[in-house]
Amino acid sequence: MNFNDTPEEAAYRAQVRAWLEANAPKGGGASDPLGDEAGDLGPARAWQRTKAEAGYACITWPKAWGGGGGAPWQAVIFAQEEARFATPGNPFAIGLGMCVPTILTCGNEADKERFARPAVLGEEIWCQLFSEPSGGSDAAAARTRAVRDGEGWVVNGQKVWTSGAHYSDFGLLLTRTDPDVPKHKGMTMFWIDMRAAGVEVRPIHQMSGATNFNEVYFTDLRLSDAQRVGEVGEGWKVAVVTLMNERLSVGGGASGSSHTRVFQLASDIATLAGPASKDAALREKIADWFVQAEGLKYTTFRTQTALSRGQTPGPENSIAKVVSASLMQDMANAALELEDQFGLLTDPALSPLGASFQQMLLSAPGLRIAGGTDEILRNIIAERVLGLPPDVRLDKDVAFKDIPSGR
Numbered sequence: 001m002n003f004n005d006t007p008e009e010a011a012y013r014a015q016v017r018a019w020l021e022a023n024a025p026k027g028g029g030a031s032d033p034l035g036d037e038a039g040d041l042g043p044a045r046a047w048q049r050t051k052a053e054a055g056y057a058c059i060t061w062p063k064a065w066g067g068g069g070g071a072p073w074q075a076v077i078f079a080q081e082e083a084r085f086a087t088p089g090n091p092f093a094i095g096l097g098m099c100v101p102t103i104l105t106c107g108n109e110a111d112k113e114r115f116a117r118p119a120v121l122g123e124e125i126w127c128q129l130f131s132e133p134s135g136g137s138d139a140a141a142a143r144t145r146a147v148r149d150g151e152g153w154v155v156n157g158q159k160v161w162t163s164g165a166h167y168s169d170f171g172l173l174l175t176r177t178d179p180d181v182p183k184h185k186g187m188t189m190f191w192i193d194m195r196a197a198g199v200e201v202r203p204i205h206q207m208s209g210a211t212n213f214n215e216v217y218f219t220d221l222r223l224s225d226a227q228r229v230g231e232v233g234e235g236w237k238v239a240v241v242t243l244m245n246e247r248l249s250v251g252g253g254a255s256g257s258s259h260t261r262v263f264q265l266a267s268d269i270a271t272l273a274g275p276a277s278k279d280a281a282l283r284e285k286i287a288d289w290f291v292q293a294e295g296l297k298y299t300t301f302r303t304q305t306a307l308s309r310g311q312t313p314g315p316e317n318s319i320a321k322v323v324s325a326s327l328m329q330d331m332a333n334a335a336l337e338l339e340d341q342f343g344l345l346t347d348p349a350l351s352p353l354g355a356s357f358q359q360m361l362l363s364a365p366g367l368r369i370a371g372g373t374d375e376i377l378r379n380i381i382a383e384r385v386l387g388l389p390p391d392v393r394l395d396k397d398v399a400f401k402d403i404p405s406g407r
């Protein structure tokens with residue numbers, strides 16, 4: 001593992017830092033980072049276009065698709081440097097991190113031509129329509145049916161937890177097309193227009209007060225066969241491409257230097273025994289968080305080293321999300337305890353540090369579920385990193401229609 005930048009990496013980092021200092025929006029953060037329906041997506045769209053025009057959006061994509069034509073290590077360095085600035089939120093993450101890369105890998109040439117560039121420029125936003133009431137961890141349990149109708153298809157069913165569906169233009173939809181074969185074999189993937197007749201988006205209200213995700217209902221939604229992504233019955237293979245991209249993009253989010261902010265908060269709080277930062281139990285916790293944050297940093301270096309050598313980071317990337325999501329939750333809990341009665345206030349104008357720890361506490365449980373729950377990621381680490389025996393999967397070879405559903 002390399003701990004320091006190579007000369008080439010250091011030169012690129014300096015170039016990126018200078019560009020960000022000149023171009024990153026000052027005071028950013030104007031749009032909701034997760035795209036609440038009340039959020040104004042304008043600043044996020046403008047920042048995306050500025051990056052795209054400079055070749056810093058989708059750095060690894062070919063220039064013909066609107067990308068930067070660069071190397072994966074350059075994308076890692078740009079993300080690290082961009083994180084130092086308060087840029088607007090990123091409602092494009094699901095499209096550019098998962099859906100459009102799936103179209104670029106599994107779609108036809110017309111779709112690649114049609115969808116890549118507008119997504120890179122921030123003109124079109126995508127959502128991922130996989131999870132259903134009957135299957136989240138097990139996305140292959142999806143029951144939304146697509147049935148042949150002449151040259152096209154008719155879709156009926158329901159998805160849930162669809163982030164950003166309420167402002168998305170397009171969605172990547174995983175459907176069941178053949179219930180007579182085992183679950184992984186009877187699925188087909190489509191792209192859909194989120195504003196087509198037969199698509200109904202119902203926002204879900206979260207405990208944070210935001211509505212970042214939705215239920216999406218399909219009633220006789222008509223699709224042309226040209227909207228199919230991949231072969232009929234091979235939707236699971238296409239879904240795996242999306243999920244691999246998801247693990248890479250969600251896994252990168254470490255909790256950075258929040259432990260130093262907790263320490264700062266504790267230093268500013270007076271107790272009868274002096275500043276709260278002198279408390280031995282709290283100091284022990286902060287030391288523990290520091291160790292975890294350093295571990296995450298070096299895990300990211302490992303990913304960066306693999307990318308610099310032209311390798312693809314493997315399932316060990318799952319470790320980053322397992323650690324960072326629970327770390328965020330622990331730190332936010334401790335910070336709110338320190339804030340005492342002010343810990344109950346979520347108004348940024350009234351609460352210490354702009355209510356940032358309150359927001360962290362409210363979003364951490366979702367992060368522990370999205371993109372694979374802690375348990376699922378631990379299964380992946382156990383099976384594919386440590387080589388332990390696989391999870392028991394009794395329904396793998398049974399026709400989907402014969403799997404007990406509880407209905």
Ligand SMILES: Cc1cc2nc3c(=O)[nH]c(=O)nc-3n(C[C@H](O)[C@H](O)[C@H](O)COP(=O)(O)OP(=O)(O)OC[C@H]3O[C@@H](n4cnc5c(N)ncnc54)[C@H](O)[C@@H]3O)c2cc1C
Pocket residue numbers: 094127128129130131132133134135136137138160161162163164213365366367369370371372373374375376379391
């Ligand atoms: C913030 C957020 C955003 C999301 N955005 C999207 C989105 O845009 N598109 C989308 O399609 N989905 C999205 N999801 C859904 C997400 O992918 C699922 O919630 C997640 O995969 C878990 O599925 P589930 O909720 O059905 O829980 P279940 O799969 O029912 O799991 C329930 C519990 O059982 C445990 N469990 C399940 N299977 C196993 C196993 N084999 N071994 C051990 N434990 C197991 C789980 O860890 C969990 O604790 C989002 C979720 C969140 C929280």
